[in-house]
Amino acid sequence: MSAIQTQYPNYSPGLEGVPAGITSISEIDSDRSSLTYRGYNVHDLAEQGSYEQTAYLLIYKKLPTAQELADFNELLGAERQVPEQVYQAIAALPKDANPMDSIRTGYSVLAAYDPDYRADVMDFDAKVRKAVRIIAKASTMVGNGYRISQGLDPIEPNPKHSSAANLLHLITGTEPDPKTVETMDVSLTLYAEHGFNASTFACRVTVSTLSDLYSGVVAGISTLRGPLHGGANEEAMRMILEVGTPENAEAWIRDALATKKKIMGFGHREYKKGDNRAFHMSKVAKQLGIEKGITKYSEIAEILERVMLEEKGIYPNVDLPTGYAYYLLGIPIDLYTPIFAVARVAGYSAHAIEQLTHNRLIRPKAIYEGPTYLPYVPIADR
Ligand SMILES: CC(C)(COP(=O)(O)OP(=O)(O)OC[C@H]1O[C@@H](n2cnc3c(N)ncnc32)[C@H](O)[C@@H]1OP(=O)(O)O)[C@@H](O)C(=O)NCCC(=O)NCCS
Known part of the structure; x- marks a missing residue:
């Protein structure tokens, strides 16, 4: 255990898992991969x-x-x-x-x-x-x-x-x-x-x-x-375009993982068993591709999804299918x-x-790790 963890056992980098307020607007149930609005x-x-x-x-x-x-x-x-x-x-x-x-x-x-x-x-x-x-x-x-x-x-x-x-x-x-x-x-x-x-x-x-x-x-x-947040839908589509064809997808993703690349449109802080929204949007995007006679993007996505799950146990998030759905709609990336x-x-x-x-000022505490109580040196003596 590091010195910081010993001194601050409740500290969680990126506030992961830390309850930071009360809301009745939406609930993410990570275990059930479900999202509800009110x-x-x-x-x-x-x-x-x-x-x-x-x-x-x-x-x-x-x-x-x-x-x-x-x-x-x-x-x-x-x-x-x-x-x-x-x-x-x-x-x-x-x-x-x-x-x-x-x-x-x-x-x-x-x-x-x-x-x-x-x-x-x-x-x-x-x-x-x-x-x-x-x-x-x-x-x-x-x-x-x-x-x-x-x-x-x-x-x-x-x-x-x-x-x-x-x-x-x-x-x-x-x-x-x-x-x-x-x-x-x-x-x-x-x-x-x-x-x-x-x-x-x-x-x-x-x-x-x-x-x-x-x-x-x-x-x-x-x-x-x-790109770790909303920007991921654009990055996910650029990635699919770089992959190019379903035939290329498996080799592309294995190579990307071997070089420790972050794969955009995958992973989520809250959903470790899958993003509920991605399941829904994938169906819509796939159907859109079938109707338009362009199925290669969903085929590429499915191969990336399979390998990501096999190799990393990581599921796609909503940005992956939304990216290619928007592309099929002809929207500029x-x-x-x-x-x-x-x-x-x-x-x-x-x-x-x-x-x-129900306001209370949000003002968390910082863990300071720099030098302390240094003697002030006049500018001419530095
Ligand atoms: C969303 C995200 C920031 C969540 O991150 P997090 O909860 O902080 O999880 P971490 O980054 O600590 O990831 C945990 C592990 O999974 C890996 N991982 C997570 N997402 C990954 C991804 N998209 N591609 C490759 N590896 C990933 C991390 O490298 C890490 O592996 P390690 O323990 O071997 O280092 C992260 O999954 C990510 O960067 N995804 C890509 C961007 C994206 O699609 N964002 C939209 C979110 S809706």
Whole structure:
């Protein structure tokens, strides 16, 4: 046992396994590989619900009735527009800026145009109003942010579109077909919330200082960007493209493991027996491939999955099948993580509201291991 472990037996690097707060938003049951949002299994929400119903559930703590859903959709539709100044800020970024930087910048600017934020209104209803705006505008910001990066003009969002349809409409510039919208909607539902993951935790830490919801969302998006978290869906697809063919897959993965490579789209801090969302998304992605007559990506993924399980006992996570599902939908790879953010802002908002409702400043202790009590040496004598 190291000296640090002896002195701090409760210390866990990366806070692995450390309970860091109480929530009633979602539960990850690692033993059963299951994920529930406010008690409802994500399978049911993805199969029978929708992203909008999920967002409603996360924010309002109950599934909507038909009338409540219709009202919520109308509200989201009315809030989809993004101020011109947000587009100007995104356009001011270098053309090759990472789209995650665009959406992070977009939310920073958007905050300053939110009427409740400007008025510094922090009561419960104002938080919910902000959450609705944050959720409604995410798909517009990513879709039109992409258009701006391509030198195209932003498109007016259709207030009748769902988040999935709005996103696809703005990215492609055409009316999306229902099957594509359905696939996107399932992925948004599966991505909407996931307990105290790194980005949601960053969001909660931020608002625990009594900072605002928008600051929490910006912190969340900044944290989501990395390849160990949201960035993995892009890296997983780049990996599948590098593998190239099913025939090449086994040799590729064995070689990668022999050289101790991290295999993107595999492994999870919470799920050691498999990621429930990956099971669901794999089925959807495989079916999509069959319908499009392009099955090589799911075939490659299945070979990688088999060898990873045999050699390392590690399962795929949701980012692997989502990566090739998005690829089959024709979505540019750089947009995969921003699309994850479009979904996850619902989770961030619910967590920010929950944190602020029972707030206690999040401020853990550091274990200091540097030198101590050094005599101060005047600058001339150093
Ligand atoms: C997600 C992730 C960061 C979780 O990591 P963690 O809980 O800290 O687990 P560790 O990194 O400590 O991994 C434990 C062991 O499994 C191995 N491992 C975990 N994920 C691996 C992967 N994707 N490829 C290869 N080996 C992996 C580690 O190398 C380590 O092996 P070791 O004990 O021989 O050193 C990690 O699995 C990972 O980096 N995955 C790839 C990125 C990814 O897909 N992220 C999206 C998550 S939804």
